[in-house]
Amino acid sequence: DSEDEAPDKQLKLIVMGDGASGKTSLCMRYSQEQFSKDYGQTVGLDFYLKRINLQGNTNVALQVWDIGGQTLGGTMLDNYIFGAHGVLLVYDVTSFSSFENLEDWFNAVKKVCGSGPMPHMALIGNKSDLEHLRTIKQDKHQKFAQDHNMSNYYVSAKTGESVSQVLSLQVALCFQKI
Ligand code: GDP
Numbered sequence: 001d002s003e004d005e006a007p008d009k010q011l012k013l014i015v016m017g018d019g020a021s022g023k024t025s026l027c028m029r030y031s032q033e034q035f036s037k038d039y040g041q042t043v044g045l046d047f048y049l050k051r052i053n054l055q056g057n058t059n060v061a062l063q064v065w066d067i068g069g070q071t072l073g074g075t076m077l078d079n080y081i082f083g084a085h086g087v088l089l090v091y092d093v094t095s096f097s098s099f100e101n102l103e104d105w106f107n108a109v110k111k112v113c114g115s116g117p118m119p120h121m122a123l124i125g126n127k128s129d130l131e132h133l134r135t136i137k138q139d140k141h142q143k144f145a146q147d148h149n150m151s152n153y154y155v156s157a158k159t160g161e162s163v164s165q166v167l168s169l170q171v172a173l174c175f176q177k178i
Helices: 023-033 077-081 096-100 102-113 128-133 138-147 163-177
Strands: 009-016 036-042 045-054 058-066 086-092 120-126 151-154
Touching: 009 023, 009 077, 009 102, 009 163, 023 058, 023 086, 023 120, 023 163, 045 163, 058 163, 077 102, 086 096, 086 102, 086 163, 096 102, 096 138, 102 120, 120 138, 120 163, 138 151, 151 163
Parallel strands: 009 058, 009 086, 086 120, 120 151
Antiparallel strands: 036 045, 045 058
């Protein structure tokens, strides 16, 4: 029974972005569907663990780190980023400032990686259910993703739209890198 065996691989996926962009909701939404919340380890860090089975019967221990209270320039931020295979860069489609700050979040990852390889990064426009309040147009979203060589998606942590599909896809893409 593969459940009893040690996972072959560990994947670390981190969720970054401005406060109130929906990082916690996104993790909670995914956890309700597929995860169990493991523990809230320290202030500003929630950690979710899920064992999944990928094609070819490969076991993966997926760690999702929700960098809650960590702000840009926070002292713990580099530690959270270190060793991540994948990064979900989240903004709120109704918040211009959350979009404006994406560049700084991206640069924080770049700084930690130095001359080494970058993790797989995905741009997540959250709150797609608030279409009528959207302030960031689709072309800006797409241009940012293109300029930074990222996959890009819209999700709603509130309705659950695309959440499990996007996270599952990110896991598969990250897995190709390890
Ligand atoms: P965090 O600070 O990035 O972890 O953001 P939270 O997950 O705490 O969410 C901030 C606020 O946005 C909360 O009031 C959430 O209920 C709300 N929120 C999060 N995701 C969505 C979404 O997809 N749609 C809507 N309408 N509200 C959301």
